[in-house]
Amino acid sequence: MLAILGVLLLVWIVVAVLGFVIKGLIWLAIIGIVLFLATSIFGWVRRKTTRR
Incomplete structure (x- = not known):
């Protein structure tokens, strides 16, 4: 997922x-x-929710 966002x-x-x-x-x-910006925000939110 991170590669696709990159x-x-x-x-x-x-x-x-x-x-x-x-x-x-x-x-x-x-x-x-x-x-x-939208992709960056989506990746940031997605990454924060997967850490929990």
């Missing part, structure tokens, strides 16, 4: 960077950032 985080970073690099695709960067 891959997803890497994909979202690439999407966000591409959105900033390619002019006119700022919406892609925003989506990448939002998905990165």
